[in-house]
Amino acid sequence: xxxxxxxxxxxxxxxxxxxxxxxxxxxxxxxxxxxxxxxxxxxxxxxxxxxxxxxxxxxxxxxxxxxxxxxxxxxxxxxxxxxxxxxxxxxxxxxxxxxxxxxxxxxxxxxxxxxxxxxxxxxxxxxxxxxxxxxxxxxxxxxxxxxxxxxxxxxxxxxxxxxxxxxxxxxxxxxxxxxxxxxxxxxxxxxxxxxxxxxxxxxxxxxxxxxxxxxxxxxxxxxxxxxxxxxxxxxxxxxxxxxxxxxxxxxxxxxxxxxxxxxxxxxxxxxxxxxxxxxxxxxxxxxxxxxxxxxxxxxxxxxxxxxxxxxxxxxxxxxxxxxxxxxxxxxxxxxxxxxxxxxxxxxxxxxxxxx
Numbered sequence: 001x002x003x004x005x006x007x008x009x010x011x012x013x014x015x016x017x018x019x020x021x022x023x024x025x026x027x028x029x030x031x032x033x034x035x036x037x038x039x040x041x042x043x044x045x046x047x048x049x050x051x052x053x054x055x056x057x058x059x060x061x062x063x064x065x066x067x068x069x070x071x072x073x074x075x076x077x078x079x080x081x082x083x084x085x086x087x088x089x090x091x092x093x094x095x096x097x098x099x100x101x102x103x104x105x106x107x108x109x110x111x112x113x114x115x116x117x118x119x120x121x122x123x124x125x126x127x128x129x130x131x132x133x134x135x136x137x138x139x140x141x142x143x144x145x146x147x148x149x150x151x152x153x154x155x156x157x158x159x160x161x162x163x164x165x166x167x168x169x170x171x172x173x174x175x176x177x178x179x180x181x182x183x184x185x186x187x188x189x190x191x192x193x194x195x196x197x198x199x200x201x202x203x204x205x206x207x208x209x210x211x212x213x214x215x216x217x218x219x220x221x222x223x224x225x226x227x228x229x230x231x232x233x234x235x236x237x238x239x240x241x242x243x244x245x246x247x248x249x250x251x252x253x254x255x256x257x258x259x260x261x262x263x264x265x266x267x268x269x270x271x272x273x274x275x276x277x278x279x280x281x282x283x284x285x286x287x288x289x290x291x292x293x294x295x296x297x298x299x300x301x302x303x304x305x306x307x308x309x310x311x312x313x314x315x316x317x318x319x320x321x322x323x324x325x326x327x328x329x330x331x332x333x334x335x336x337x338x339x340x341x342x343x344x345x346x347x348x349x350x351x352x353x354x355x
Contacts, residue, residue, distance in 0.1 A: 020252045046081055111184040142167060
């Protein structure tokens with residue numbers, strides 16, 4: 001009887017809900033919002049960020065930047081202005097820096113703190129304190145920072161070092177967060193630092209560094225980061241988060257008669273897997289883009305379902321079909337993504353999907 005009740009509790013009935021029509025914007029990209037704050041803090045001048053995601057994680061990073069002596073205006077209607085003080089303008093915080101539940105902020109900020117001339121403690125909530133930080137601790141320690149942790153987890157007490165030692169590091173796991181931490185630490189190194197990933201992770205940081213006037217280089221699969229120099233303030237327009245857009249893209253692609261426009265969605269080629277997957281399953285795409293006046297890309301995503309093809313054996317009324325797994329194209333896409341576009345953290349595309 002208990003087993004029967006348990007099985008019944010897992011039964012769900014899903015019915016079609018009609019077409020998806022209209023026009024909308026999804027929230028800004030969280031990864032880019034984090035990076036824009038930190039790069040703006042160490043750039044010279046005022047960095048304006050539009051489309052900033054004012055969620056708990058990004059607000060924790062904003063508070064951390066303020067604790068490090070940087071004035072930040074906003075967020076107000078999605079806009080934040082960071083009054084940067086340059087590469088060596090951060091100051092010691094009066095207390096520990098609490099990053100809430102943001103693992104991204106913890107790992108990326110650890111890289112930035114490794115190159116400072118003061119000590120700082122990074123902490124977070126109970127969940128964050130259980131997440132592993134050893135992957136970022138080890139390479140930063142090799143660069144000369146001294147980091148105390150609780151069995152490889154937060155809180156992290158970081159004793160910075162300047163200059164840090166140049167690093168040549170083969171990452172055991174592809175991670176955009178660890179890569180970003182090492183790139184930021186590399187700004188404070190005594191020469192070029194080199195990083196190699198086993199697979200391409202999202203390249204937001206490399207693209208954004210170019211917008212701030214500090215470019216990385218690639219040689220033979222290695223990513224090189226020159227030390228020193230000055231970052232220049234930039235105007236950053238944060239694109240909509242493709243992860244948030246994915247629900248609507250899939251819904252429109254699989255529903256006959258849908259006509260849905262998603263504006264200003266970021267489609268960085270190193271994280272556009274949902275679009276490649278939909279295409280592999282039979283959805284047809286149409287893109288519309290317009291170049292932004294600051295040489296960044298600005299795009300819209302349009303998803304529509306004009307006609308469905310029922311694939312033999314497909315259950316239900318959906319029109320998508322099994323297709324070639326998009327990972328078959330992953331390596332080529334990653335190589336293409338190694339040549340950043342004109343300085344933006346992620347292309348914004350107009351994608352019209354027809355199943």
